[in-house]
Amino acid sequence: MEVSATKVKELMSSTPSEGLVEIRLKDPKRSGTITVRGYSDESGNYRPLVDQNGKERVIKIQRTLNLNMKNVNDRLALAHIQEHPIYIKGSTPILVVVNHEVEANDFVEKKNKESQAMSIIEKLEGEPLRDFARVLLITVNPGSSDKVIKRYLYERATKDPELIINEWESDLRAFKVVIRKGIDKGVFTFRNGRYSFNEELMGTSFEAAVDYLKKNEDLIPSINLLLNK
Amino acid sequence: MKFHQGTYGKETMQSNALSTNLLKYPEIAKTLIRQYPQYSLNYFIDGTSRFAKEELIGENAFRWPIIGRLNRPSTCTGTITGNGVGFSTFTVEFQENYFNPNDAVKFKGGTQAIVIGEPVASSGGYTFTFKLQTNDANALLLAANVAAGLTANTVGSAFPEGSDRGYENHVYPDWYINYIGIARKSKSITGSALTDITWIENNGQRLWYFTDEELMREEFLYQKELDDWYSTSTMDANGNSTVIGIDGKPIVKGDGILRQIDAANIDTYNGTLTEDAITAFLAQLKLNTGNKNSHWMVFTGTAGQVAFHKAMKDLVYPSGNLVYDAAVGQEVEIGVNFTSYNAIGQRLTLVHTPIFDDPNLHGNDIDPVSGYPKESFRMVFLDMGVTNGVANIERKVKGAGGIDRGMIVKYIAGMVNPFDQKSMMAANSRDAFTCEILCESGIIVRNPLACGQLVYA
Numbered sequence: 001m002e003v004s005a006t007k008v009k010e011l012m013s014s015t016p017s018e019g020l021v022e023i024r025l026k027d028p029k030r031s032g033t034i035t036v037r038g039y040s041d042e043s044g045n046y047r048p049l050v051d052q053n054g055k056e057r058v059i060k061i062q063r064t065l066n067l068n069m070k071n072v073n074d075r076l077a078l079a080h081i082q083e084h085p086i087y088i089k090g091s092t093p094i095l096v097v098v099n100h101e102v103e104a105n106d107f108v109e110k111k112n113k114e115s116q117a118m119s120i121i122e123k124l125e126g127e128p129l130r131d132f133a134r135v136l137l138i139t140v141n142p143g144s145s146d147k148v149i150k151r152y153l154y155e156r157a158t159k160d161p162e163l164i165i166n167e168w169e170s171d172l173r174a175f176k177v178v179i180r181k182g183i184d185k186g187v188f189t190f191r192n193g194r195y196s197f198n199e200e201l202m203g204t205s206f207e208a209a210v211d212y213l214k215k216n217e218d219l220i221p222s223i224n225l226l227l228n229k
Numbered sequence: 230m231k232f233h234q235g236t237y238g239k240e241t242m243q244s245n246a247l248s249t250n251l252l253k254y255p256e257i258a259k260t261l262i263r264q265y266p267q268y269s270l271n272y273f274i275d276g277t278s279r280f281a282k283e284e285l286i287g288e289n290a291f292r293w294p295i296i297g298r299l300n301r302p303s304t305c306t307g308t309i310t311g312n313g314v315g316f317s318t319f320t321v322e323f324q325e326n327y328f329n330p331n332d333a334v335k336f337k338g339g340t341q342a343i344v345i346g347e348p349v350a351s352s353g354g355y356t357f358t359f360k361l362q363t364n365d366a367n368a369l370l371l372a373a374n375v376a377a378g379l380t381a382n383t384v385g386s387a388f389p390e391g392s393d394r395g396y397e398n399h400v401y402p403d404w405y406i407n408y409i410g411i412a413r414k415s416k417s418i419t420g421s422a423l424t425d426i427t428w429i430e431n432n433g434q435r436l437w438y439f440t441d442e443e444l445m446r447e448e449f450l451y452q453k454e455l456d457d458w459y460s461t462s463t464m465d466a467n468g469n470s471t472v473i474g475i476d477g478k479p480i481v482k483g484d485g486i487l488r489q490i491d492a493a494n495i496d497t498y499n500g501t502l503t504e505d506a507i508t509a510f511l512a513q514l515k516l517n518t519g520n521k522n523s524h525w526m527v528f529t530g531t532a533g534q535v536a537f538h539k540a541m542k543d544l545v546y547p548s549g550n551l552v553y554d555a556a557v558g559q560e561v562e563i564g565v566n567f568t569s570y571n572a573i574g575q576r577l578t579l580v581h582t583p584i585f586d587d588p589n590l591h592g593n594d595i596d597p598v599s600g601y602p603k604e605s606f607r608m609v610f611l612d613m614g615v616t617n618g619v620a621n622i623e624r625k626v627k628g629a630g631g632i633d634r635g636m637i638v639k640y641i642a643g644m645v646n647p648f649d650q651k652s653m654m655a656a657n658s659r660d661a662f663t664c665e666i667l668c669e670s671g672i673i674v675r676n677p678l679a680c681g682q683l684v685y686a
Contacts, residue, residue: 026492027492029405030490030677031493032493032494032677032681034494034495035495035496035497037496037497040499044597046499066378084686086497086686087495092461092488092491094492
């Protein structure tokens with residue numbers, strides 16, 4: 001079987017065009033020869049394993065297979081192996097794809113986000129720091145120092161930097177602060193899963209309460225007066 | 230073996246009850262397995278004890294070593310200096326520190342060189358100094374033959390006269406471990422069902438058991454067969470169970486055959502086999518094991534049998550037609566059953582494995598072309614041979630000092646006591662007695678690399 005040059009391009013379209021990828025044996029001690037050839041994909045369509053000339057081929061894996069993404073044959077091999085219904089996507093995969101480029105990207109992206117989240121926290125002090133901690137559901141006791149609160153925020157930033165960034169950039173942050181602070185100071189009541197203000201139901205979830213406040217922005221000045229008492 | 234139904238009466242005594250005789254003569258447990266044709270694996274392991282055997286162990290874990298090749302290749306990093314031309318020295322960096330001084334090393338392309346001196350640790354691994362093993366001053370080592378990822382291996386050693394010493398390499402066996410687990414089943418036989426019994430006759434013995442118990446026993450043995458194929462270990466690398474039962478106790482379970490050999494030697498086919506493909510796979514197994522005259526038992530479902538039949542038919546009758554002389558007026562019976570195949574000194578024998586066909590288990594994944602479950606195409610090549618008196622595939626059963634937990638069957642009397650209706654003693658007040666069945670065993674494949682699979686993909 002031979003496929004066209006267009007098909008060859010299509011087959012390797014899901015792979016990066018640079019970097020190194022390893023196909024590792026999941027359990028080298030128990031692995032002999034794993035033969036890779038054409039297979040039927042999830043839709044039942046036959047997917048051939050071809051070389052850069054479109055000619056069908058077979059790959060035998062006995063140890064780690066190093067693939068260079070600048071090499072067309074290697075890209076075709078990766079595209080084929082990473083979708084394998086038995087060796088990779090089976091119930092007990094026997095091969096593992098280690099894409100150094102993707103792993104490095106993910107790592108750098110995570111570290112960048114961590115750094116972005118850390119810089120947001122670093123600048124916060126006093127009441128804004130406490131307000132942001134409340135938004136993230138960190139309990140702020142009256143006697144808590146800034147350092148203690150910051151420490152919890154930094155820990156949260158290491159675990160989930162995206163949450164810190166999203167909450168900081170959220171348009172609803174000001175409303176969330178008002179509600180969290182209002183509950184702490186008794187301006188709003190939160191009982192049996194219901195958020196209320198002056199006996200009026202704001203909602204049965206935090207999001208609904210935020211939505212209520214957004215729709216009733218005219219209440220905020222009077223609420224702020226109560227909060228600052 | 231014969232079966233027939235009967236009624237509980239004066240002939241159904243404790244002395245000829247199957248359960249009593251199971252306790253006295255444990256080999257009957259194996260005889261029982263033979264009565265159900267769906268138990269292909271258990272048939273060969275427990276039923277015949279011919280191709281594999283059962284062995285008692287006192288622990289729930291079994292460890293065994295396997296040693297592979299006694300040497301190994303070294304991997305080039307691509308860092309070299311010089312090329313050896315004019316009998317000059319050159320260096321090659323390898324990831325491993327495995328060569329010794331005076332080793333003769335063969336590179337890709339066939340060039341050989343002798344290691345001169347000890348290696349030096351370098352950024353990518355270890356740098357060895359070589360001189361080409363040649364008498365041609367123009368000979369050289371091409372850089373392409375020591376590119377990153379290529380391997381080189383020793384082909385001997387070359388020492389001058391009066392050398393001080395030889396050098397040693399160490400190879401260690403790989404240790405494997407598998408666990409045995411407990412399987413149980415029970416059935417209550419009510420007072421009303423008590424009178425229905427089944428007689429079995431085998432090897433001159435006539436034994437009986439309660440018919441209601443039969444279904445439970447049949448299901449239990451079927452589950453045991455499934456367990457032997459499909460079980461997955463619950464144990465971590467430190468030998469601790471990762472699954473804790475509702476009573477807070479760890480559940481110990483070992484790997485079945487398929488988990489033990491899943492990466493051993495595996496190839497795929499799309500439902501259509503050719504004699505070439507079968508021979509290529511046999512060649513692969515031969516290449517990896519180095520065995521001569523191996524006999525592979527190939528366990529497969531109906532679809533695998535059909536694919537094998539077609540491959541053999543195409544080999545023997547490439548025209549697609551069987552040629553025969555039909556004598557006029559005579560009844561003609563045609564057709565062949567291909568059950569065995571020999572090539573390159575290897576032999577395979579096909580064994581039908583009905584559990585690969587089971588629609589209850591594999592009904593969600595059907596081959597759209599043939600309508601068979603994809604699992605039915607699975608062909609498991611097992612080396613069931615015996616090397617130095619040790620079977621490659623063995624059932625390990627918990628037991629020692631006369632205790633054999635391979636198949637324990639007990640009756641618990643309620644308002645019904647199967648062997649003593651007049652007894653005033655009962656373990657509970659139910660209008661029934663309970664039959665409990667337990668097995669503590671596991672299966673091991675000593676050398677998984679001597680086995681392989683052809684699977685549908």
